Amino acid sequence: MENQKVVVITGASNGMGFEAAKLFASKGWQVFAGARRVEKIPTAKNITALKLDVTVSESNHSFIQSILDKTGRIDVLINNAGYGEYGPAEEIPMENIRKQFETNFFGAVELSQLVLPTMRTQKFGRIVNISSIGGDLYMPLGAFYHATKAALQQWSDVLDTEVSQFGIRSIVVQPGGTESSWGAIALENAEKNLKENSAYQPIIDSLRGVFSGSMGAGATSAQLAEVFYKAATDENPKHRYFHSFGDRSIVHIARAHPRLFLRVFKIMMNRMAKNSK
Template sequence: MKTVIITGASNGMGYEAAKLFANKGWQVFAGARRVKKIPTDKNITALKLDVTDSKSNQAFVTEILNQADRIDVLINNAGYGEYGPAEEISMENVRKQFETNFFGAVELSQLVLPTMRTQKSGRIINISSIGGDLYMPLGSFYHATKAAMQQWSDTLDTEVKAFGIRSIVIQPGGTASSWGAIAMENAEKNLKQNSPYQPLVVSIRGALSGESLGAGATSLQLAELFYKAATDEKPKRRYFHSMGDRAIVHIARAHPKLFIRVLTLILNRTGKQK
């Protein structure tokens, strides 16, 4: 039986991925702060995990190694959007964003790599976002964490290929989930009193709903993408849910002026709708 570790398994993509891998006969070690919300199945072991806490990360991997003789796949899925004006977000929340979205994934990868090297195989699947290449106002630190994850993952891949290990990035686009609503709640919380950035929040709310960028993928569809990245005989460096997601990343990277024009049109349109 193959073994997969999934972080952020209490909701959304992580929740659906835990169920999918379990249904496919994998031994699933699912981690989250809210253990009771992790799906239940005979193939799922639910474990407490706070990726921002180094002791929690170490205890999590130690417990897995006590129960399993190998680790085939680590899916670094835990993350959220600490939205708000770059000028006004507290440094405490900036650090929390990086600890959750980036540093936790780095530490967990360091903890599982010795086992993967010993067994001469393994995959580390890092859940980034199309937001690792493109951006919009209020998401500065979220985008920074996803860009950091991609650069780190690509570099890691060059270092571990020789050991039969791959480091892979998945870049979801808009998702049919509560992610956008939570990001906007954070944006409101991060606004200072009488903030001059209040109009931006109005403009961004519609864009983050996904309506301006097309229908988002469901959590199950993205879980299926996780499974494909974990099982492809020849894994790709990047995985996207749709051609649209791939195209907007290409535009943002290769044609930044065009991307800015499109972003400006979207913000102007959503702003007028409010």
């Protein structure tokens, strides 16, 4: 137990976080898995399930302190908790926008601040921030989701320049489409945030194919957990990790050739609109 490496994973009750907890545990790591729905965190040898709401500062402090009280060390923090508060930028209530940033961005920031003193004392550590190709790409209805992921990436890059001198790295994983309930939840949120007789209803109708996964779901959560593990354990980590060449390529196009990306995206949108009729 004393020689086990310690990994902390947020958002571990489903999807990528759930699979990552199982994967790290299977490889002998001591896993501390946090989520609001603690009963849904996987139960297995080496996994300790803890209650965590990343939007509540007291919960973040209690979570990290309880881990340090048990282990005295944290080797890797994986900031995975997140969701998509989709809907028209004009119509999403400010309360929901703030919740989106608290969950996807500020929670990761606070947890990182809480583990960094220990990592500096250790003179090693790694913070793996789970963003999305949506940190560079964008689509209608996702204004605030994309904003949080872009913020997470820029913050992570700046943090890396500050902490690498202490033997710590802050790096980003950018998943693409996944076989999970994420799309269904994003669609549910988009419809919830739509006002009655909204002028934006046609956009939601045209994007149902994307949310439902009909355009191709991409990687499984288990495959993305493998990417998490590589990002956490590579001897010389990259700044960005992707599951596939396609994910890496579309991010490159969006960053280097924004007009081309927009042209291709509009073509895809038109095709989806026709298919939804």
